[in-house]
Amino acid sequence: MTSPQRRTVFQVSHSVSASSAPYRLNDALNRNISDMESVLLLRRRKGIDGLEISRSAARRATDALRRHLAHGFDALLPERRRDLPFSLNVLGMGFDTAQMEKADLVHLHWIGGRTVDFTRLSHIRRPLVYTLHDMFACTAGCHCTMDCDRFRDECRGSCPQLGTPRLFRGLPAWLFSRKRRSFARIPSLTLVTPSLWLKREVEKGCMFPGRRIVQIYNPVDTDLFRPAEDREAIRAALGIPSGAFVIACGATGLFNPVKGGHFIPLVLEELYRRGHRNLHLLLFGNQEKNVEFPFPSTNAGFITDMNKAGRALQRGGHLPESHASGRPFQRSSGIHGLQDPLRHLPDGRSSGSGPGRQDGAGGSPGRPGSNGRPLRTAHPGRKAPAGPGGGRPPTRRTNVFLPRHCRAARRPV
DSSP: OOOTTSEEEEEEESOOOTTSHHHHHHHHHHHHOTTEEEEEEESOOTTOSSEEOOOOHHHHHHHHHHHHHHHGGGGGOTTOOSSSOBOOOOSOOOOOHHHHTTSSEEEEOSOTTTTSOGGGGGGOOSOEEEEOSSSGGGSSSBSOOTTOOGGGGTTOSOBTTTBSOSSOTTHHHHHHHHHHHHHHTOSSEEEEESSHHHHHHHHHSSSSTTOEEEEOOOOOOTTTSOOOSSHHHHHHHTTOOTTOEEEEEEOSSTTSTTTTTTHHHHHHHHHHHTTOOSEEEEEESSOOTTOOOSSOEEEEEOOOOHHHHHHHHHTTOOOSSOOOOOOBTOOSSSOOOOSOTTTTOOOHHHHSSSOOOSSTTOSOTTOOOTTSOOOOOSSTTSOOOOOTTSSOOOOSOOOOOOOGGGTTOOOOO
């Protein structure tokens, strides 16, 4: 136990990077609260400054066997969707409770899959805080419920992500009840969500009856991320034309169904319809290669060094590691509702970024704008509209790539 003058908090997670929420929170606490020590306690450190979750030699041997048993669960799920994350959270790895109890507070983050044995969380004689970065904690195991609301009824019935399991048709409900029993045994547990949307979703469920749920935004280093001294110079260094309407998009896995990448063509199409012609995409993150959008774009790449990125932007330099990425309108980590991705879009008539609408309906799809770029469709397979003189317009690429699971994306009304 630490002295009363200095409190210790363990940030427990599977693994982290310098851009992840647990890492940033750990850094913010250590730099801004003098009487607190925050320590990353990780299953795999991978060069990160912190501690690894310890286990006894006997438990390591047991976990090795349990790992093979856990892999066997896949044989029971022949219809499981492979494009969506689902953590069964059975046969999780052990941990040393004495190590956990060296802290005054244990803060849980990414603990899905086999990161920790949920049945042993109640053995930790310290207050627990669990920050939910997605829906995993309040479902049978899916990280994003998509359009499913069965988590409100203990995940009973057929699971759209697992399909019909072999032998054990009640597997989703069993996973849900097993997880809920483990959480119910924890004497002191507070839940945190980074967004109000996620808080409301958790409250609709029945995983944490009577538990306190609070919403706290993920931390942002305001010494690093602050208004630029010369905004136009930075735009020029990034290849963004003056006066452009810029949409900045960032995610890991642009066309993962839960990331919202399929909304980008729809948003661009709607902006064009509202009169915007000078559009520019600023993309960042680790994404699929060769993703082309039929609008000018700048790929900032996968940013791993926040300080390097901040210095480059402040002096108007270029960001490193070019690579494609995107997710519209993400203000913090975690899963956010994007049911209406167009609700925050401005009207071209008042933004000053284009000529404005020329008729009541705005620009028609396929009609070239002032920059010569026609409106593109968000649906692959549809032929590109003709240019001013007939034939194909002079764009770099004429088709928007969308994977199969995004091809039925609903168009804006």
